[in-house]
Amino acid sequence: MTQFPVLVTGGAGYIGSHAVLALRDRGWPVVVLDDLSTGFRWAVPDDVPFHHGDVADGDLVKRILAEHDIGAIMHFAGSIIVPESVENPLKYYDNNTGKSRAMIQSAVEAGVPHFIFSSTASVYGEAEAKPLSEDDPIQPFNPYAMSKAMTERVLADMAKAHPMNYCVLRYFNVAGADPQARSGQSGVGSTHLIKVALEAALGKRSEVAVFGLDYPTRDGTGIRDYIHVSDLAAAHVHALEALAAQPERNLTMNVGYAKGFSVLEVLDAVDRVVGKPVPRRMEGRRAGDVPALLADNTRLLATTPWQPEHDDLEQIIADALRWETKLQAMREDEKARENA
Ligand SMILES: NC(=O)c1ccc[n+]([C@@H]2O[C@H](COP(=O)([O-])OP(=O)(O)OC[C@H]3O[C@@H](n4cnc5c(N)ncnc54)[C@H](O)[C@@H]3O)[C@@H](O)[C@H]2O)c1
Numbered sequence: 001m002t003q004f005p006v007l008v009t010g011g012a013g014y015i016g017s018h019a020v021l022a023l024r025d026r027g028w029p030v031v032v033l034d035d036l037s038t039g040f041r042w043a044v045p046d047d048v049p050f051h052h053g054d055v056a057d058g059d060l061v062k063r064i065l066a067e068h069d070i071g072a073i074m075h076f077a078g079s080i081i082v083p084e085s086v087e088n089p090l091k092y093y094d095n096n097t098g099k100s101r102a103m104i105q106s107a108v109e110a111g112v113p114h115f116i117f118s119s120t121a122s123v124y125g126e127a128e129a130k131p132l133s134e135d136d137p138i139q140p141f142n143p144y145a146m147s148k149a150m151t152e153r154v155l156a157d158m159a160k161a162h163p164m165n166y167c168v169l170r171y172f173n174v175a176g177a178d179p180q181a182r183s184g185q186s187g188v189g190s191t192h193l194i195k196v197a198l199e200a201a202l203g204k205r206s207e208v209a210v211f212g213l214d215y216p217t218r219d220g221t222g223i224r225d226y227i228h229v230s231d232l233a234a235a236h237v238h239a240l241e242a243l244a245a246q247p248e249r250n251l252t253m254n255v256g257y258a259k260g261f262s263v264l265e266v267l268d269a270v271d272r273v274v275g276k277p278v279p280r281r282m283e284g285r286r287a288g289d290v291p292a293l294l295a296d297n298t299r300l301l302a303t304t305p306w307q308p309e310h311d312d313l314e315q316i317i318a319d320a321l322r323w324e325t326k327l328q329a330m331r332e333d334e335k336a337r338e339n340a
C-alpha cells in the first residue's frame with residue numbers, strides 16, 4: 001500500500017501518542033498538531049514534525065495540510081472528562097463539537113481523502129447488559145457523549161457531500177501503556193479506574209474508591225471492557241489502511257475485546273500485579289455511571305486484520321504500572337532540576 005503523511009491531532013496526549021508510535025512502527029510518516037492543553041511535548045518523538053496550535057485555527061491547519069501533503073487525519077484532540085462536561089457543557093460542545101467541525105471543514109477544503117475520529121462507547125448511554133453493536137441505538141447520556149455523537153453526525157453528512165471517507169472508532173475503556181514504556185497515561189487528576197488504583201499503589205493517593213456495590217452485576221460493581229491502548233492504536237492503523245483500500249467506504253466500529261471485568265475483579269488483578277493489597281474504600285454510586293459496557297467487536301474483526309495482542313488484564317495493569325513508575329521518576333528528576 002502506498003503510504004502518505006498522516007496528521008495526528010492530539011498526538012501529545014495519551015491515546016494520540018500511542019497512535020504516533022503505531023503508525024511509525026508500520027512505516028507511516030506522521031505529523032502532530034496539539035495545543036498542549038492536556039498533552040506533553042515530550043510525548044512526541046523528536047523526529048516527528050510538531051505544530052503547537054489549535055485544531056480550529058483554520059489558517060494554521062491549512063498550512064500544515066499543504067506543507068506536509070497530508071493524506072489522512074486522525075483526530076484525537078478533545079476534552080475527555082465526563083463530570084466536567086456535566087458542569088461545563090459548553091467547553092465540550094466547543095472543543096469537541098465546534099472545533100472538530102472546523103477541523104473537518106479544513107480537511108474537506110484541502111481535499112484530504114481520509115478522516116478517522118475518536119468516539120466513545122459512552123454514546124450508547126444506559127445500555128442493556130449485553131455486548132453493544134454499532135447497530136444498537138445511540139443514547140448519549142451526558143454532554144461529553146453528546147459532543148462526540150454530534151461530531152459523528154457532522155462527519156457522516158460531510159462525507160456524503162464531499163470526496164472524503166471516514167472511520168468513527170468507538171473506544172471502550174482504554175488502559176495500559178506502550179509495552180516498551182515509550183509512552184503512557186501522563187495527565188494529572190485522572191478519574192480512570194486502573195490509573196487511579198496504580199497511583200494509590202505507588203502512594204500518590206491514599207486509596208481507591210469503589211463506586212457502587214449495588215449494580216445488577218455478578219458482584220454488584222460496574223463491569224467494563226478494558227482495552228490495551230496499544231491494541232487501540234493498532235486498530236487506528238488498520239482503519240486507515242481499510243479507508244485507503246476502499247475510498248468509497250465509510251466505517252463506524254467498536255474497539256474493545258468483548259470481555260468484561262468488574263471493579264472488584266480489576267482491583268484484585270491490581271493487587272496481584274503490584275504484589276500487595278491496594279487500600280480500597282467502598283462508596284456509593286458515582287453520578288452518570290452505567291452498570292455495564294461491553295463491546296461487540298465483530299465488525300472490527302471482520303473488516304480489518306486487527307487481532308487483540310495485549311488482551312490480558314494483568315498485562316494491561318503491568319504495562320500501566322511500568323509507565324506509572326517511569327513517570328514518577330521523570331517527575332522527581334524534573335523537580336530536582338527545578339530546585340537545583
Ligand atoms: N481515554 C479514554 O478512555 C477515551 C475513551 C473514549 C474516547 N476517547 C477520546 O480519545 C481522544 C484522546 O483522548 P486521551 O485519553 O488521549 O486524552 P488526552 O487529554 O491525553 O489527549 C487529548 C490531546 O488533545 C490535545 N487537545 C485538546 N484540545 C485541543 C485543541 N482544541 N487543539 C489541539 N489540541 C488539543 C491535548 O493537549 C491532548 O494532547 C479524545 O478525543 C477522547 O475523547 C478517550
Ligand SMILES: O=c1ccn([C@@H]2O[C@H](COP(=O)(O)OP(=O)(O)O[C@H]3O[C@H](CO)[C@H](O)[C@H](O)[C@H]3O)[C@@H](O)[C@H]2O)c(=O)[nH]1
Pocket residue numbers: 080082120121122171172173174191192193194196208209210211212221222223224263286289293
Ligand atoms: O476511582 C474509581 C474510578 C472508577 N471506578 C469504577 O470503575 C469503572 C470504570 O470507570 P472509569 O472512570 O475508569 O471509566 P468510565 O467507564 O467511567 O469511562 C471511560 O470509558 C467510557 C467508555 O466505556 C468512555 O469512553 C469514557 O470517556 C471513559 O472515561 C466504573 O464502574 C466506575 O464506577 C471506581 O469504582 N473507582
